[in-house]
Amino acid sequence: MAAEVINGKEIVRSIREEIKQEVEELSARGTTPGLVVIIVGDDQASHVYVNNKEKACAQVGIQSHVHRLPADTIQEELVKLIHEYNRNPEFHGILVQSPLPGHINEEQVVDEITPEKDVDCFHPVNVGNLMIGKEGMLPCTPAGVMEVLKKIGVSPAGKHAVVVGRSNIVGKPMAMLLLREHATVTICHSRTPNLQDITRQADILVAAVGKAGVIEDRHVKPGAVVIDVGMNRNAEGKLCGDVDFDAVKEIAGYITPVPGCVGPMTITMLLKNTLSSARRASNTGTEAGV
Numbered sequence: 001m002a003a004e005v006i007n008g009k010e011i012v013r014s015i016r017e018e019i020k021q022e023v024e025e026l027s028a029r030g031t032t033p034g035l036v037v038i039i040v041g042d043d044q045a046s047h048v049y050v051n052n053k054e055k056a057c058a059q060v061g062i063q064s065h066v067h068r069l070p071a072d073t074i075q076e077e078l079v080k081l082i083h084e085y086n087r088n089p090e091f092h093g094i095l096v097q098s099p100l101p102g103h104i105n106e107e108q109v110v111d112e113i114t115p116e117k118d119v120d121c122f123h124p125v126n127v128g129n130l131m132i133g134k135e136g137m138l139p140c141t142p143a144g145v146m147e148v149l150k151k152i153g154v155s156p157a158g159k160h161a162v163v164v165g166r167s168n169i170v171g172k173p174m175a176m177l178l179l180r181e182h183a184t185v186t187i188c189h190s191r192t193p194n195l196q197d198i199t200r201q202a203d204i205l206v207a208a209v210g211k212a213g214v215i216e217d218r219h220v221k222p223g224a225v226v227i228d229v230g231m232n233r234n235a236e237g238k239l240c241g242d243v244d245f246d247a248v249k250e251i252a253g254y255i256t257p258v259p260g261c262v263g264p265m266t267i268t269m270l271l272k273n274t275l276s277s278a279r280r281a282s283n284t285g286t287e288a289g290v
């Protein structure tokens, strides 16, 4: 039986509707959530993503500002700007778009964002809080995947979840969130021998490799939930995931399309983090990060 293709657009629409209402309520009480996206240089793909983020913010009533810097901006200048936004009460979220030009040390830059405004959840403090199960910022892509599972009514508890990929922004935090929800979690990566022997055990399979077609039908157990985090361009410039969609959809139970699910869910979770950060700032009376 062919898989159910997850209707990402509908999930995104319904969550953004909820966020919009909560933004309205918070705004009425005097705090309009604000997000600043800092972009250095002119990476083409980045401009597309940043436009999508701006549109999404506008959709839910979050104030957004894109701060563009030239490609030759020096590290100290970028850090100084981040410090300014850390103190600026209008903005509850700060996102520094990656990739950054080669002369900039991305890790050091992320360290300078105050954890309260780190809506990507890249700062070591937020990563640590995630690891020990403390409430706080959630990483956007993994949190989006958890929301998708919730919406389709699949509980990770007691299931075997296999994550393919071990990046700091997706694979590792994804495994942590699944573990938190009581899945048995296995992480596979480029040095895993006999990948299919492990992925075929997965009730929930998350592909986060960054290479088209690595997950084929032979990697998938019949009926499994297959979540495709990949965002690759094929030879014709068309967007495609890590999963061979046409083959895998014949055997999976559920499958996410690329485009149309994890990407827009990632942005939706960014909106949610910005809202939560604004709410915390308004609750403490002092704006976050001051």
Ligand SMILES: Nc1nc(=O)c2c([nH]1)NC[C@@H]1CN(c3ccc(C(=O)N[C@@H](CCC(=O)O)C(=O)O)cc3)C=[N+]21
Residues within 6 Å of the ligand: 048, 049, 052, 095, 096, 097, 098, 099, 120, 140, 231, 239, 258, 259, 260, 261, 262, 263, 264, 266, 267
């Ligand atoms: N600090 C930082 N945080 C990020 O979250 C971040 C980043 N840097 N750098 C780049 C990546 C990439 N990323 C995407 C988000 C949404 C879509 C998205 O909405 N994709 C649409 C299609 C978009 C299209 O057609 O190109 C979809 O999958 O349906 C894609 C990619 C966030 N990133």
